[in-house]
Amino acid sequence: MRYLPAPELTLFCQQLFHAAGLSLDDAQLLADSVIGSSLAGHDSHGIMLVGRYVKEIRGGEIEKECRLTFDKEFPSTATINANNSQGHVASQRVTQLAIDKALKNGVSTVTVHNLGHLGRLGTYVEMAAMQDCVAIATINNHGGATWMAPFGGTERRLPPNPLAVGAPTGGEFPLVLDMSASNVAVGKCIVAQAKGESIPIDWILDPAGNPTTDPSLLIGPPAGSLIPLGGQVAGHKGYALAFMMDILGGALSRAGCSHTTDYVSQNGFFLTVIKIENFVALADFHKEAQQLIDWCKSSPKVDDSRDILAPGEFEYLTRLERIADGLPVPESVCESYRQMAEELGVENILEL
Structure with missing residues (x-):
C-alpha cells in the first residue's frame, strides 16, 4: 500500500485524462471528482475507477467533448440528453444548472439520459448543500447493468440504485446521505476482491442464490447478485427502494427502466434541488439541523469506542485524515497508473 498526497495525485489524474482526450478543464473536473470521492473514503468510486x-x-x-442538449426545458425543470458525455463532467454542469434554477424559482428538477458513469452520487447533492440548498438525487443504469436480485429471487433484475440527499448545516460539514439500495455497492466487492479479502456474509448471493463471503462470485462467470438492503429478512425494503428509484432515474429521464442484465456504462440521473429560503430562514434551518445532530449525539453509546456520527460526518473526518496522511492506494493500482502514464506519455510525478 502506498500513501499518495491528494494534490499531486489529482494533478497526475488530470494529466492522464487530458492525455486520453479530454480538454484540460474537463480533465480537471473529472480528476477533482474522482480524487474527491477517495478523500471522502469511497475508493470504489474514486481511485479504483481511473x-x-x-x-x-x-x-x-464516451465522447471526449461534453455536450448537453435539451429535450425539454421549463423555468424550473429540464430533461437533458448528455450525448454520452463523461458522467462526472456532465453531472457537475447539470447539477449547477439545477441549483441555478432552484435559486431563481424555489425548486427545480432535472433529469438526464445518455450520461456516462457519474461516480459517487453524494458529490452532486453536496454541491447543492454547499450553496445553501437541499438536494435529492438518484440514478439507474440506463436499463442495464443489473446487479441485484429482487427480494425472493436469485437472478439479477435491478441495479442497486442509490439515493442521495444533501443539506447544509452552517457547521463544519454538510449533511449527506448516499446509500445504495443493496447491502453494499458493487465497487466495494471489487475492492475487496482486488485486496484478496473476504466480505460479510450478507453482501452477495452466489449464482445458486446462497449467501457467500467470496467477492469473486459476484462477477463470475457464472454471476452472482447483490443482496437488497435489509438482507434475507427485510430485503423487501431495499428491493422496493431500488424499484422506485429505477422509475425516477429511468422512466422520468428517458434513460429507460431496467430490462436486461447486459452491461451498460451509462446512468439515468434524477435530481431535485430546493431553495431553503423559499420555505424558512436559512439561519433557522441551520439551527434545526445542528439541534438534530446534537440530539442524536446525546444518546448513550452502545460502545464508547465508537462515536455516533451524523450523515456525512464520516466523509468529513475521513477527508481530514486523508488530506493529512495521503490517500491509501494498493500497489496493483499504482502499477496500473504507472503503465497508463507510460502508454500516454504522462510524466510519472508520483514516482510510481
Whole structure:
C-alpha cells in the first residue's frame, strides 16, 4: 500500500485524462471528482475507477467533448440528453444548472439520459448543500447493468440504485446521505476482491442464490447478485427502494427502466434541488439541523469506542485524515497508473 498526497495525485489524474482526450478543464473536473470521492473514503468510486475512465475516453466509449442538449426545458425543470458525455463532467454542469434554477424559482428538477458513469452520487447533492440548498438525487443504469436480485429471487433484475440527499448545516460539514439500495455497492466487492479479502456474509448471493463471503462470485462467470438492503429478512425494503428509484432515474429521464442484465456504462440521473429560503430562514434551518445532530449525539453509546456520527460526518473526518496522511492506494493500482502514464506519455510525478 502506498500513501499518495491528494494534490499531486489529482494533478497526475488530470494529466492522464487530458492525455486520453479530454480538454484540460474537463480533465480537471473529472480528476477533482474522482480524487474527491477517495478523500471522502469511497475508493470504489474514486481511485479504483481511473483506469476505467481512461479506457473509456481512449476507446471512444464516451465522447471526449461534453455536450448537453435539451429535450425539454421549463423555468424550473429540464430533461437533458448528455450525448454520452463523461458522467462526472456532465453531472457537475447539470447539477449547477439545477441549483441555478432552484435559486431563481424555489425548486427545480432535472433529469438526464445518455450520461456516462457519474461516480459517487453524494458529490452532486453536496454541491447543492454547499450553496445553501437541499438536494435529492438518484440514478439507474440506463436499463442495464443489473446487479441485484429482487427480494425472493436469485437472478439479477435491478441495479442497486442509490439515493442521495444533501443539506447544509452552517457547521463544519454538510449533511449527506448516499446509500445504495443493496447491502453494499458493487465497487466495494471489487475492492475487496482486488485486496484478496473476504466480505460479510450478507453482501452477495452466489449464482445458486446462497449467501457467500467470496467477492469473486459476484462477477463470475457464472454471476452472482447483490443482496437488497435489509438482507434475507427485510430485503423487501431495499428491493422496493431500488424499484422506485429505477422509475425516477429511468422512466422520468428517458434513460429507460431496467430490462436486461447486459452491461451498460451509462446512468439515468434524477435530481431535485430546493431553495431553503423559499420555505424558512436559512439561519433557522441551520439551527434545526445542528439541534438534530446534537440530539442524536446525546444518546448513550452502545460502545464508547465508537462515536455516533451524523450523515456525512464520516466523509468529513475521513477527508481530514486523508488530506493529512495521503490517500491509501494498493500497489496493483499504482502499477496500473504507472503503465497508463507510460502508454500516454504522462510524466510519472508520483514516482510510481
